Amino acid sequence: MSRVNDVGGQFGFGSIVVEPDEPPFHADWEARVYALNVAMLRQGVYNLDQFRDAIERMPPAEYLAASYFERWLVAIETLTADR
Amino acid sequence: MTGPRFAPGDRVRARSVDPAHHTRVPRYARGHVGEVVEVQGTWPLADERAQGFAEPRIEPVYTVRFAAEQLWGPPGGHWVQVELWESYLEVVA
Numbered sequence: 001m002s003r004v005n006d007v008g009g010q011f012g013f014g015s016i017v018v019e020p021d022e023p024p025f026h027a028d029w030e031a032r033v034y035a036l037n038v039a040m041l042r043q044g045v046y047n048l049d050q051f052r053d054a055i056e057r058m059p060p061a062e063y064l065a066a067s068y069f070e071r072w073l074v075a076i077e078t079l080t081a082d083r
Numbered sequence: 084m085t086g087p088r089f090a091p092g093d094r095v096r097a098r099s100v101d102p103a104h105h106t107r108v109p110r111y112a113r114g115h116v117g118e119v120v121e122v123q124g125t126w127p128l129a130d131e132r133a134q135g136f137a138e139p140r141i142e143p144v145y146t147v148r149f150a151a152e153q154l155w156g157p158p159g160g161h162w163v164q165v166e167l168w169e170s171y172l173e174v175v176a
Contacts, residue, residue, distance in 0.1 A: 002101065002110045006109055008109045008110070009154065047132055049105060049129045049130075049132040049133035050132070050133055050135060053104065053134075056105055
């Protein structure tokens, strides 16, 4: 089955908001989540495709309600809880 | 290992797969015919890597372009490029 992430070409998500001088992170916790994921990947705890898979396995309603880095955090939690 | 099966200019069809696991074939491209633009070297198959295979298959990856009009109907007027592993593709007769 196609997963909730596979929305290419679907209507209803609105246009992409382009912020002038957009910062890489919009809150400190986002930078921490980013760094945590880089550490996990470099240490070989999981690989990038397993990380993407974990994001795609989120329950659809939660996936759609979550922000970009909230999804990252869910995936890190999922992949480390598995171990 | 043999070389890439397809070359730039070849017409290929993205398989109508619907796997239960992670894959890099977007739903909108499945079953559609595109044209190989570029061969991007060889890479481990994301589907198998996502499942934690110790030795995922290594395959050529291609940039394939699809006419937007074919994927989503008119007005089209642009192309959509997707990076696809060789086993995602079949020969167009």
